[in-house]
Amino acid sequence: xxxPQAAExxxxxxxxxxxxxxxxxxxxxxxxGIVFVIVSTVAVEAIPFLREIGLTRLVSxxxxxxxxxxxxxxxxxxxxxxxxxxxxxxxLPAGVVSAVYLAFYAGRWSGRIYQRLLxxxxxxxxxxxGFWGLTTxxxxxxxxxxxxxxxxxxxFVLTLMILPTVALIAFARIAxxxxxxxxxxxxxxxxxxxxxxxxxxPAARPGIATGCILAFARALGxxxxxxxxxxxxxxxxxxxxxxxxxxxxxxxxxxxxxxDVHRSSLFASATxxxxxxxxxxxxxxxxxxxxxxx
Amino acid sequence: MxxxxxxxxxxxxxxxxxxxxxxxxADAATSPANGNGxxxxxxxxxxxxxxxLNVTYAGMAALSGIDMxxxxxxxxxxxxPSGCGKSTFLFCLNRLSDLIPGCRxxxxxxxxxxxxxxxxxDLTALRRHVGIIFQKPNPFPTTIWRNLxxxxxxxxxxxxxxxxxxxxxxxxxxxxxxxVRDRLRRPALGLSGGQQxxxxxxxxxxxxxxxxxxxxPCSALDPIATGVIEELIGEFRGKYTTVVVTxxxxxxxxxxxxxxxxxxxxxxxxxxxxxxxxxVFDAPEDDLTRLYVEGRIA
Amino acid sequence: MSEASQPLLxxxxxxxxxxxxAPAVCAIPVAVVAVMAWMLGEIAWLGADxxxxxxxxxxxxxxxxxxxxxxxxxxxxLIVGICLATALPLAVATSVLIAEYLPAHSRTVRVxxxxxxxxxxxxxxxxGVFGYAxxxxxxxxxxxxLSGGLTxxxxxxxxxxxxxxxxxxxxxxDMRIAGAGLGMTxxxxxxxxxxxxxxxxxxxxxxxxxxxxxxxxAALVFTSGYVARMPESLLDSGRTLSIHVFDLSMxxxxxxxxxxxxxxxxxxxxxxxxGALLWLIAIWRRRTGMSFTLTP
Numbered sequence: 002x003x004x005p006q007a008a009e010x011x012x013x014x015x016x017x018x019x020x021x022x023x024x025x026x027x028x029x030x031x032x033x034g035i036v037f038v039i040v041s042t043v044a045v046e047a048i049p050f051l052r053e054i055g056l057t058r059l060v061s062x063x064x065x066x067x068x069x070x071x072x073x074x075x076x077x078x079x080x081x082x083x084x085x086x087x088x089x090x091x092x093l094p095a096g097v098v099s100a101v102y103l104a105f106y107a108g109r110w111s112g113r114i115y116q117r118l119l120x121x122x123x124x125x126x127x128x129x130x131g132f133w134g135l136t137t138x139x140x141x142x143x144x145x146x147x148x149x150x151x152x153x154x155x156x157f158v159l160t161l162m163i164l165p166t167v168a169l170i171a172f173a174r175i176a177x178x179x180x181x182x183x184x185x186x187x188x189x190x191x192x193x194x195x196x197x198x199x200x201x202x203p204a205a206r207p208g209i210a211t212g213c214i215l216a217f218a219r220a221l222g223x224x225x226x227x228x229x230x231x232x233x234x235x236x237x238x239x240x241x242x243x244x245x246x247x248x249x250x251x252x253x254x255x256x257x258x259x260x261d262v263h264r265s266s267l268f269a270s271a272t273x274x275x276x277x278x279x280x281x282x283x284x285x286x287x288x289x290x291x292x293x294x295x
Numbered sequence: 296m297x298x299x300x301x302x303x304x305x306x307x308x309x310x311x312x313x314x315x316x317x318x319x320x321a322d323a324a325t326s327p328a329n330g331n332g333x334x335x336x337x338x339x340x341x342x343x344x345x346x347x348l349n350v351t352y353a354g355m356a357a358l359s360g361i362d363m364x365x366x367x368x369x370x371x372x373x374x375x376p377s378g379c380g381k382s383t384f385l386f387c388l389n390r391l392s393d394l395i396p397g398c399r400x401x402x403x404x405x406x407x408x409x410x411x412x413x414x415x416x417d418l419t420a421l422r423r424h425v426g427i428i429f430q431k432p433n434p435f436p437t438t439i440w441r442n443l444x445x446x447x448x449x450x451x452x453x454x455x456x457x458x459x460x461x462x463x464x465x466x467x468x469x470x471x472x473x474x475v476r477d478r479l480r481r482p483a484l485g486l487s488g489g490q491q492x493x494x495x496x497x498x499x500x501x502x503x504x505x506x507x508x509x510x511x512p513c514s515a516l517d518p519i520a521t522g523v524i525e526e527l528i529g530e531f532r533g534k535y536t537t538v539v540v541t542x543x544x545x546x547x548x549x550x551x552x553x554x555x556x557x558x559x560x561x562x563x564x565x566x567x568x569x570x571x572x573x574x575v576f577d578a579p580e581d582d583l584t585r586l587y588v589e590g591r592i593a
Numbered sequence: 594m595s596e597a598s599q600p601l602l603x604x605x606x607x608x609x610x611x612x613x614x615a616p617a618v619c620a621i622p623v624a625v626v627a628v629m630a631w632m633l634g635e636i637a638w639l640g641a642d643x644x645x646x647x648x649x650x651x652x653x654x655x656x657x658x659x660x661x662x663x664x665x666x667x668x669x670x671l672i673v674g675i676c677l678a679t680a681l682p683l684a685v686a687t688s689v690l691i692a693e694y695l696p697a698h699s700r701t702v703r704v705x706x707x708x709x710x711x712x713x714x715x716x717x718x719x720x721g722v723f724g725y726a727x728x729x730x731x732x733x734x735x736x737x738x739l740s741g742g743l744t745x746x747x748x749x750x751x752x753x754x755x756x757x758x759x760x761x762x763x764x765x766x767d768m769r770i771a772g773a774g775l776g777m778t779x780x781x782x783x784x785x786x787x788x789x790x791x792x793x794x795x796x797x798x799x800x801x802x803x804x805x806x807x808x809x810x811a812a813l814v815f816t817s818g819y820v821a822r823m824p825e826s827l828l829d830s831g832r833t834l835s836i837h838v839f840d841l842s843m844x845x846x847x848x849x850x851x852x853x854x855x856x857x858x859x860x861x862x863x864x865x866x867x868g869a870l871l872w873l874i875a876i877w878r879r880r881t882g883m884s885f886t887l888t889p
Contacts, residue, residue, distance in 0.1 A: 015419065021780045022694055028686030032754065033708040035747050039715060039723045046726050098621040106618050115622050117871070122629055124863055126808030128835040132842050132856050133632045136639065136849060161632075164625065194614030215714075222716025224811040225839060249718045249811075256722055256815050271722045275715055282714045394773055396696075423776030433767040435786055445785055446775040495771075502776065 040275060046268035053262055059269075065235045067255070067263040074270060076237045080152075080245035081274075083238060084227060085220035087156030088163055092220075093213050095160075096167025100209075101197055103168070104175045105183075116172075123165035131229030134158040139230055146242040150232035153241040158226045163216040170215070174208025175201060207288050214285035218278045224249040248274055340367045342506055342536045343388060348402035349563070350383050350392065356563030357383045361402070363555060363566060370528060370537045372551030372572070374544060376593050379557040380564025381540040385508050388538060389425040390418055423450055426499030428509040432491035434483035434498070439475055442483050442494060447501050465497040469527060489520025496527065506536040513546065525550050544588060548576055556584050636856050643854025653821050656845045657837065662855055664823035668738060668831025671824060672817055673806050675742025676749065681799060683746075684753035685788075691754075692761040693783055713751035717811040720748045724816035736830040741817025748812055749802035756801060760794020761787060793877035800870045804863055810835040834859045 054072055062073035099119065103112050134154055143149025178201050186196035202209070224247075232244020233254060246254075252267050252274075259267055341364035348361040358380040365371050365388075373381045386392040390411055392400055403410050411421055423446075434442050443462045452458060462479075466472040471493045475486070483494055492512060499507060509528070513521040528550045531537050541547050547554055554576070555569035568575055568584040579585040586592045651661030687705075695702050724744030734740040764787050772782035788795070810833075818830030819840060832840070838855050841848030 015417075015778055017778055017780045021783075022690075025686045025690035025694060028683050029690040029705060032683050032687040032750055033705040033712075035750065036708050036712040036715070038727070039712070039719070039747065042723050042727045042731075043719060046722075095621050095625065098618055099625065102618050102622050106615055107622075115626070117867075118626060118629060121864065121867055122625075124804050124808065124867065126810070126835050126859060126863070128808075128810045128838045129636070129856050129860060130632075132838055132852060133636060135842055136853070137632075137635055161628065192614070193612055194618075197614075218714060219716075222718065224716070224718040224721075225835075229839070229843060249716060252718050252722060253811055253814060256725065268722060268726070271719050275719045278714055278716055279711060282711065389774070391770065391774060394770055418773075419776045419778050421776070422774055427774040429767070429770070429774075431767065433765075433771040435768060435771065436790060446777065449775070449777045449781050449785065498775065 040272075043268055043271050043275065047265055047272045050262055050265035050269045054266065065251075067259070067266060070262075072266050074248065074251075074273075076235050077246050077248045077251050077270075078273075079237050080231075080235075081221055081247040081249065084152060084155045084159065084231065084245060084247055085217055087152060087241070088159035088220045089213065089217055091156070091160040092164040092167055092216060096164050096212075096216070097171050097202075097209060099164070099168035100171035100175050101202075103172045104201075105193065105197060116169075119165040119168050122161065123169065125161075127162060127223060127226040128229070130158050130161055131226035134226065134230040142242065146240075148232060148244065150230055150244050151242045152231065152238045152245045155227045155231035155245065155247075156241075158230055159220045159223060162223060162226065163220050166216045166219060167212050170212030171205070171209045174205040174212065177208070178204045211285045211289040214281055214288065218281040218285070221281070222249060222274060222278050224253050228253050341365060342367050342406065344403075344405040345387075346403040346405070348384075348387060348400070348404060350380065350387065350401075351399045351563075352395070353397035357398075358387075359563035359565055361564075361566055363569060365536060365538060366553065367536050368533045369552040370532055370539060370550050371553045371555065372547035373538065373540045373555050373557060374542070374547045375557035375564070375587075376559075377542065378564075379559040381557050382510050383564070384557070385427075385510050385538060385540050388506075388508055389422050389427060390416070391422070391427060393418070423502045424504055425506045425508060426502065426504040428492070428495055428499060428507065428512045430511040431515050432488060432495050434486075434491050434494050436482065436484050438480050439483045439486070439494060440479040443498055443501055446498060450502055461501050462497075465500040466494075468500055469493040469497045470523065471497060487520070489516050489523055492516060492520070492524060493527070496524075504535065506538070507531065509537065509539045511540050511542065514542070521546075544590070548572060556581075556587060558583060558587075633860065636853065636860055639849075639853035640855075640857030643850055644857055648851075648854055649858075652823065653837075653851070656848070657821065657841050657851055658845060658847050659851075662834070662837060662851070662858075664821060665832055665834060665837045665855070668817070668824050669807070669833040671738045671827065671831060672741045672745065672813070672833055673803060675739060675827065676745035676806050677799065677803065679743060680746035680750050680753055680802065684750055684757055684798075685795065688754050688757035688761055689783060689788075692758050693779070693787065709751040709754055712747070713755075717748065717809060720744055720812040721815050723747075724812060729816055735828065736816065736818030736820075737828045738817055738824055738831045739827045741813045741831070741833075742827075744812050744816045745806045745809060748809065749805050752802045752805060753798050756798025757791070757795050760791040760798070763794065764790045793873050797870050797873050800866050800873070804866050807833075807859065807862060807866075808835060809833075810839050814839070834862075 050072075058072050059074045062071045064071050064073050065076065099115070103116055107113075107115060134157070135150075138157060139149040139151075139154050141149075142151055142154055182200050182204055183196050186200040187193070191199065227247050228250045231247065231250060233246045233250055234244040235246045235251075236243065238245045248270050252271055256264070256267050343363070343365040345361055345363040345365075348358055349356070350358040361384060373384060375381050383392065383395075383398075386395065387400060387404055388406075392398050400412060402412075404412055406421070406425070409416070435445065440462065443465065444458055447458050447461060452461075463472060466475065471490060474490065475494075478485075483491065486494060492515075496507070496512075512528075513524050516524065525546060528537060528539065532552065539547075539550065551572040553570065554572050556567045556575060557564045558567045559565070567587075568579060568581045575584060576588050579588060583592075648661040649666065650663045652664050653662060654660035691702055691705060721744070724740055724747075728734045728740035728743050729736055734743075768786050768790065769782055772786050773779075777785070813833055813836055817832065817836070819832050819836065820830035821832055821837070822829075824831040834855050838852050838859065841852035841855070
């Protein structure tokens with residue numbers, strides 16, 4: 002689809018073309034370079050912490066009391082992972098089944114409507130989900146066990162946030178599986194579900210896995226909805242009804258007033274967060290590349 | 296054959312040396328002297344002189360050693376089986392070959408006395424001077440009017456009355472004016488295939504080109520639309536220098552004044568035979584040509 | 594409803610036995626739709642009686658428990674405006690370079706796209722602390738509408754570039770060759786043919802970015818700040834609708850009424866945006882005969 006670069010340049014499209022190209026290059030280098038500015042800005046702010054406290058004390062300190070010089074983040078790290086994993090437990094199966102529904106079970110209109118609804122759900126602000134969680138879900142959970150703001154509430158709200166991502170990506174991948182696979186399986190006497198389960202889903206698996214990985218990364222990084230419903234107590238939860246504080250929630254709660262090393266420690270946790278998300282992202286990429294070999 | 300060809304080429308070049316002082320291609324595009332009128336007077340002069348043209352796509356030969364003159368006001372039909380480099384040749388005549396990825400061109404393509412592959416050639420002026428029509432009609436998906444207005448505005452014509460006059464003139468020239476005069480502001484894609492193709496021809500005509508290149512202009516059209524376009528090309532004789540690529544021998548015979556037969560034996564397309572249409576079809580010198588025009592090989 | 598779509602296959606399985614997978618599979622969408630209806634219904638129920646002309650225009654009083662959200666709507670508009678005014682030109686320029694100047698599978702394009710994908714994957718709270726350290730402190734913009742808008746701009750850039758590049762690529766190669774064949778320069782073809790043809794896609798991408806910007810909270814808390822007064826300059830702090838919802842529900846006991854009203858407004862805005870998006874795509878399809886899909 003693009004202009005054959007070298008030839009047109011040799012051709013001398015004129016000064017206007019060269020000027021425009023220079024301008025576009027400047028803009029493009031700026032846009033694609035911003036990510037370096039972001040990561041380095043955050044990492045530079047984390048340097049005082051690394052110099053004065055060091056990474057090991059993130060694990061070895063006896064708790065998170067930053068104003069008293071105690072910087073153990075294990076509990077929050079576990080909190081982040083558990084909340085995100087909890088969301089995935091619900092959202093991944095529901096998302097994949099939603100995609101299967103869209104691809105094989107939905108009628109013309111019902112499928113279109115469901116897809117639109119998922120797109121709307123994907124665009125609902127996290128603060129709206131947090132508000133609803135706080136006014137509706139938390140009181141319900143509190144009826145079972147106090148205080149209501151809990152790991153369960155956070156995971157449930159996050160489920161709604163990442164479900165559309167999983168469903169829409171999985172649907173796209175399933176739709177890309179050649180029709181012949183499904184027809185072939187049906188032709189062999191498979192039932193609809195058997196054909197999907199045995200033939201279509203395995204064929205789409207790497208793409209679906211990528212979608213799931215991206216959804217997990219999103220859940221790990223999500224902040225405001227979690228801050229609103231998770232209770233934000235720094236502890237390793239022993240039941241789903243206990244409050245937790247995630248790494249990202251911690252940043253949001255404390256950056257506003259943190260000073261000196263405490264402030265730097267929050268930038269350190271932001272760096273950890275961004276690195277974690279990037280690693281997950283890279284894994285997703287790698288899985289997607291496997292997809293290309295199938 | 297080669298000797299006589301070179302001799303005639305020399306004569307033309309001697310003659311064209313005098314033309315060097317005339318405006319080059321860049322100026323010619325905007326000069327009114329190159330409108331429809333004078334073309335007829337110069338009937339018989341070569342517009343293009345192609346010398347030893349070699350084209351490769353990513354190292355694969357597409358055309359090798361093409362020498363050819365294209366005469367003013369004539370309709371030159373390029374025939375030959377697919378893959379023989381007909382379209383490639385056409386694209387070299389206004390350097391749309393630059394848009395083909397991996398395409399390398401050697402040799403000289405002289406438009407009047409200007410080698411269009413020489414550095415510094417004003418491509419914009421060249422392409423305004425030499426219009427091109429493609430196999431598949433390609434109107435811009437906007438209104439009929441905007442399709443015709445855009446190239447005019449791009450070439451610096453701002454006067455509303457002049458734009459309107461040229462649009463009517465060109466639509467009339469392709470016989471489309473009466474069919475679309477009431478729906479000029481409607482989408483061009485709402486037209487039938489044949490109408491779209493005529494719109495594309497009109498669009499090329501708005502710039503008052505000296506020459507028109509047509510790459511199988513009827514192959515996507517039904518027989519009736521094809522007939523209309525063929526008739527149109529017939530009317531272009533003497534007004535425009537037209538080069539038509541076609542795989543349809545009957546069409547070449549109906550519309551052509553000159554014919555060039557291309558053939559590719561695997562080392563790039565070559566010209567097997569060329570000359571006036573009657574000679575190539577009725578008294579071919581080459582056996583291959585005879586077999587091809589008789590439909591015995593393809 | 595599901596049987597209608599696959600009459601032949603449904604017939605085949607009906608010969609043998611009832612297809613129990615259908616109700617099982619359909620249960621999930623039913624559940625999801627039910628939860629969505631519950632959520633949206635609850636928000637509408639809680640917020641409907643708050644939404645009124647005075648609520649939309651008055652300034653908040655008593656930490657937002659009373660009064661309205663006039664200045665907050667103004668700040669939201671300014672922040673989103675700055676965000677789009679910065680991000681859109683950058684995104685158009687970048688996409689034109691990628692789609693029209695660079696070979697589609699070149700290394701440069703791959704590297705740029707990867708960097709933009711990485712940018713899209715960065716969590717919003719990280720954008721927040723970045724904007725705080727970079728725009729608010731290092732560049733000295735303070736907690737301001739300008740800092741917030743610029744932070745959001747960096748955040749929506751990949752979304753804009755993705756959809757603009759896609760809509761440019763959806764324009765057939767024919768159009769470029771037709772333009773060149775008419776003696777138009779590449780900048781002219783881009784400006785007069787390709788961008789107008791891609792404009793509904795560009796607009797759709799802009800709406801997508803706008804929705805993301807309206808929804809954002811974490812990136813703004815430490816950049817645009819919390820101040821709920823009517824902003825007098827771009828260097829004033831201003832809070833957006835989503836920050837207002839967050840602040841009322843977390844920090845203001847008794848603030849859930851106005852919070853619900855603001856939430857409802859936010860949801861309605863996003864629904865309108867979504868509708869506009871669909872309408873735009875339909876218009877484009879009808880006008881050009883080309884299809885356009887926005888992939889997730």
